[in-house]
Amino acid sequence: MLGALTKDLGVAVRTIRFKLNGEPVSAEVPPHWNLVELLQNRFGLTGARESCGQGLCGCCTVLVDGAAVSGCLYLALLVDGAEVMTIEHQAAGGGLDAVQKAFIEAGAFQCGFCTPGFVLMTRQLLDENPDPTEDDIRHYLSGNLCRCGAYPEIIEAVKLAARMRKAER
Amino acid sequence: MTPFELVEPHTLREAAGLLASAEVRPLAGGTAVMLMMKMGVLRPARLVSLRAVEKRYSEIAAAGGELRIGALATLSALERSPLVARAAPVIAQTLRMLANVRVRNVATVGGHLAHADPHMDLPPVLIALGARVSIIDPAGGRTLPLGELYTGYLETTLGRNELVAEVTVPAQGSRRAAYLKCTTRSADDWPALGVAVVLEADGALVRDARVVISAATDTPTRLAAAENALRGARVDEAVLRRAGDAAASEAAVIGDQHGSAAYKRELLRVCLARAVRAVLDEQ
Numbered sequence: 001m002l003g004a005l006t007k008d009l010g011v012a013v014r015t016i017r018f019k020l021n022g023e024p025v026s027a028e029v030p031p032h033w034n035l036v037e038l039l040q041n042r043f044g045l046t047g048a049r050e051s052c053g054q055g056l057c058g059c060c061t062v063l064v065d066g067a068a069v070s071g072c073l074y075l076a077l078l079v080d081g082a083e084v085m086t087i088e089h090q091a092a093g094g095g096l097d098a099v100q101k102a103f104i105e106a107g108a109f110q111c112g113f114c115t116p117g118f119v120l121m122t123r124q125l126l127d128e129n130p131d132p133t134e135d136d137i138r139h140y141l142s143g144n145l146c147r148c149g150a151y152p153e154i155i156e157a158v159k160l161a162a163r164m165r166k167a168e169r
Numbered sequence: 170m171t172p173f174e175l176v177e178p179h180t181l182r183e184a185a186g187l188l189a190s191a192e193v194r195p196l197a198g199g200t201a202v203m204l205m206m207k208m209g210v211l212r213p214a215r216l217v218s219l220r221a222v223e224k225r226y227s228e229i230a231a232a233g234g235e236l237r238i239g240a241l242a243t244l245s246a247l248e249r250s251p252l253v254a255r256a257a258p259v260i261a262q263t264l265r266m267l268a269n270v271r272v273r274n275v276a277t278v279g280g281h282l283a284h285a286d287p288h289m290d291l292p293p294v295l296i297a298l299g300a301r302v303s304i305i306d307p308a309g310g311r312t313l314p315l316g317e318l319y320t321g322y323l324e325t326t327l328g329r330n331e332l333v334a335e336v337t338v339p340a341q342g343s344r345r346a347a348y349l350k351c352t353t354r355s356a357d358d359w360p361a362l363g364v365a366v367v368l369e370a371d372g373a374l375v376r377d378a379r380v381v382i383s384a385a386t387d388t389p390t391r392l393a394a395a396e397n398a399l400r401g402a403r404v405d406e407a408v409l410r411r412a413g414d415a416a417a418s419e420a421a422v423i424g425d426q427h428g429s430a431a432y433k434r435e436l437l438r439v440c441l442a443r444a445v446r447a448v449l450d451e452q
Contacts, residue, residue, distance in 0.1 A: 012174070031216075032170040034203065053207060055200060055272050056357070067245075067274040073203040074275065075196075077175055078220065121270065142357050143269020 016080035021089040029076045035069070036060050038076035039086060047087035047116040051145075058117035058144030062086055068124050087116035098168060099123050102161035103154075110148035118144050122158050126165055132158070170206045174215045181222045181240075185332045186307035188217060195219055195332060197241060198276040200268075201284045219279075219332070226279075226334060231256050236338040240279025248273060257338055259346035259367075263294050266350045269357070279333040282318065285325045285388070292319070292389040293365035293381040294348045298338050305334040312337075316381075319388035344369050344377075347447040349440050351384075353427050360384040361427035362436045366444040373404045373449060380412075380441065385422045385433040394419040395441060404449060412445065413438035 017026045020043060027042040039045040039062070050072045051059035060071035063085040064078075091097040099122045102108070109115045118141065125132060125140040132140070137158045146154060175196075178184045188195060192214040196202050205211035219226075219241055226239040231252040238247065247253055248264040267273060267290045281291055282302060292315065300315040307330055315336065318325050327333070346367040352358040363383035369376045378399040380392040395416035402408045417434040424430040 014175075030172060031175045032172045032206075034170075054204060055268070058269070058271065061271060068271045069275050070200075070271045073200050073272075075175070075199055075203070078199070078218070124270070139265065140270060143271055 018079045019083040033076040035071035035074040035076050045088050061117035061120045098164040099161040102157045106153045106157035108153040108157035114146045171212050173213050177218045177221045179221050184217050185330050188330050197280040200272050200276045234340050238336045240333045242278050244273040244276050256340035263290050263348040283333045285323050288359045288384045293363050293383040297365040297367040297379040297381040300338045303335040304331045306331045322387040345448045347444050349444040351440050364440045364444045368448045375399045392416045409442040413441050416441050
């Protein structure tokens with residue numbers, strides 16, 4: 001059906017190959033899809049979700065070749081050959097990682113819609129800066145919005161995750 | 170978004186040659202292009218991706234007292250570059266205020282400059298530092314002061330077949346600089362006003378001054394009368410007031426949803442003084 005639709009529009013679907021959460025995959029992609037559409041429509045992954053649609057809120061955070069991007073502003077075709085990691089990627093051993101545990105422990109969410117983005121961004125922050133100050137945390141996460149307003153708990157969760165990671169080492 | 174075709178040439182010159190009509194637009198990081206396509210403002214038939222072009226256009230180098238920044242360098246590469254931190258710390262300071270981590274990971278310097286949205290943060294800073302921009306076309310290229318790139322809101326002197334290739338920024342050296350971003354709704358909002366100040370000063374005595382503002386005018390604008398009020402003066406409250414008044418009367422300030430023109434003129438008086446003080450306090 002997709003083939004027929006894009007044929008009518010005169011645009012060629014392209015096959016791309018990339019690594020998704022460690023597994024080599026391929027997908028047929030219309031050129032105008034963004035990365036969130038690719039993950040949802042072709043792989044059933046709904047952890048990255050479009051919310052503001054403008055790269056401001058972070059609900060669509062995905063890691064491409066190790067860098068956090070806004071999936072809603074990232075053309076799907078551009079992940080051809082790349083390594084893509086989403087919130088669905090399982091920690092080694094299949095359990096929750098320190099950041100996820102810390103978010104639960106601190107109660108750092110209400111509805112949970114923004115949580116995948118916050119978790120991925122927090123991992124990035126702690127990879128770059130294992131011992132962030134509150135200012136560092138607020139600055140790094142300024143591009144993530146929690147519409148429930150769980151910010152105080154989120155900041156506590158990041159601090160807790162930093163302590164838990166340190167203890168794991 | 171409406172469908173389009175994506176092509177990925179391997180050289181920047183080839184990419185410039187592919188920009189044959191208004192239906193064909195270049196795509197670097199794509200953050201602004203994607204937004205404009207989503208809004209339906211931009212409906213290209215074909216996008217020319219610049220991501221596969223020569224690696225040297227993504228590089229940042231320092232030589233001969235200048236920074237050479239490839240157009241395809243990401244804003245986060247610039248933010249993290251030790252060369253940039255050493256040669257022009259004001260650039261690294263400015264980048265911390267620009268959009269967010271994810272946008273900086275993807276958006277490129279060339280796209281940031283060529284987009285010509287007056288709310289962009291780097292143009293006033295780079296213009297105040299004396300940056301030049303190199304432009305490539307299918308046959309050759311040209312270099313011009315960055316300030317001469319801009320002709321209006323989202324408008325530049327770039328011809329249809331021209332692409333920004335590189336920006337060259339003189340190192341700060343003994344110059345001290347600050348960029349003040351004034352937002353009126355939330356800290357991460359688009360600015361109502363941006364003020365870049367670059368000073369050559371002995372204590373409070375200003376030997377030379379560059380003042381460039383953004384967001385309150387439809388292009389990044391150098392304020393010569395404000396610079397004259399500062400140049401040769403020993404900065405005190407009276408000098409700052411004179412410079413602020415000069416700035417507010419010479420700038421073609423326009424109002425928008427971030428503030429009326431009258432309000433922004435008042436912001437300019439206040440923020441120029443704060444920016445100058447920030448520079449002098451840093452010494």
